[in-house]
Amino acid sequence: MDSKKLENIFGALSSSLRLRMTLLMVKRPFCVCELENIFDVSQPAISQNLKILKAANLIGEKREKQWVFYSTNKELLSSAFGEFLELLEKEDAFIEIVGLKISDLPHDPQKSCEILQRKKEVLKSDLLQGGN
Amino acid sequence: MDSKKLENIFGALSSSLRLRMTLLMVKRPFCVCELENIFDVSQPAISQNLKILKAANLIGEKREKQWVFYSTNKELLSSAFGEFLELLEKEDAFIEIVGLKISDLPHDPQKSCEILQRKKEVLKSDLLQGGN
C-alpha cells in the first residue's frame, strides 16, 4: 500500500455520490440499473463512478446473466486505513516523503528555513515532488 | 461525524501534496515558510492547501512570534476512520443514505429495479440526493 494507492482511495471516497454508493454496496451487491434508480443520476454517471471506485480497488464486480453486480471491498478499506495510521506513526516516513531526515531540521524556523532553502537550490525539485 | 465531514476528510487527503503535508506535520509542527521550501510550491499554494486541511479539521495551528505552526490532528484521523468503519457495519446506514430499507428490495434485480423506478417517480429526487 503505497501513498499513491491511498490517494486513490481517498479521492474515490471524496464525492458524496461515491461515498454513498460505497456505503450502500457494503450491504449487498447491486447492479447498475438499481444504483441508477437509487441515486437519481444517469446510468453512464453510475458506470463512470463505479469505474473510479474499482480503480481504487474499493469494489468488486461479479457478472450474472445480463447483470453486473458490484459490492464494496470492506476488507481493503479496513486495511488501507490501518496502514495509513501506521504510516503516521512510522518514524522515518518523513524521509520517504520529502527526502530529509527529521533530525536535519532544527526547530528554530529561521535556521530551518535557511537549511531548506539551500537544500532546495542544490537538489533538483523532482526529488521532492511526486506529482499531484 | 456525519458523512459530509468524512467527505471533507477524504477530499483533503486525496491530493498528493496534502497527503504528504499531513504525513509530515504529524512529526512536529511546521511553519509555512518551511513547508514552502520542502514541497517546492509557492507560498500561497501552501497556505491554500493548509486551509483545506484545516477546514477538514485535520490540522491545528499555533501562532508563535511571527510564525504560524501547523500540526496534524492525528486523533481526528483515527476517530474518523474508526467511525467510517463502524458506519460500514451499521445495519440501517442504508436507510439514512438512500431513504430505503434494505428489506424493501428483493435480490432479484428485475423486481428490485421496478420497485426503485416506481419509488423514484413518487419521491422527489431531493430526498435521495445530498449534493456533491
Added chain:
DNA sequence: TAAGTATATTAGCATATGCTTATGAAGTTC
C-alpha cells in the same frame, strides 16, 4: 512608527472533474 518578515487573500488561468446525451458492445430471449 517605519521597515522587515511571515502569512493570507485575490485574480487569473490551465487542467481536472463530473455530469448529460449519444452511441457502442455484450449478453439474453423469443
Added chain:
DNA sequence: GAACTTCATAAGCATATGCTAATATACTTA
C-alpha cells in the same frame, strides 16, 4: 438472428480545482 436489456465508452460542456503572480494583512523589531 432480431429485438431487447444491461452496461460501458465517447463526446461535449459547465463547474471545480490547484497552481502562480500580485497584493493585502498581521506581526516583530529597531
